[in-house]
Amino acid sequence: MGKQGVLLINVGTPDDCSVDSVKDYLREFLLDPDVIDIPAPLRHLLVRGIILRTRPKKIAPRYSEIWMEEGSPLRVYTQRMADALKENLGDVECQVGM
Structure with a gap:
């Protein structure tokens, strides 16, 4: 064997817990068709047009609260x-x- x-x-x-890093992660994660199972044009519109414009700025500080050394x-x-x-x-x- x-x-x-x-x-x-x-x-x-x-x-890292920067806005840019959180945005990069969310883009890669949320554009995966296995994560958001809708047609690609709608997924891109939702992720790039809505989520990535607001969410990274909102949640990056929360990542910094839990980030470890x-x-x-x-x-x-x-x-x-x-x-x-x-x-x-x-x-x-x-x-x-x-």
Whole structure:
């Protein structure tokens, strides 16, 4: 049997808590057709025309309230889980994907 692995996947997170980073994250996340399941032209109109014009400025300060010294809580805790799994599973490779 070949080498085994565990891949921990989540929806991602902004790279930092700045308005630009939150906007980039929301754009990538919300334009995914599996996240907003409507025809592409309507999805782009909704995301680019409405959400990205207001939401990043509103929620970036909220990200800064929860941001950790090491980075995004989602990224930090997911990596910690991967590290703990690796430690407990020994030979099993554990990676994080966002």
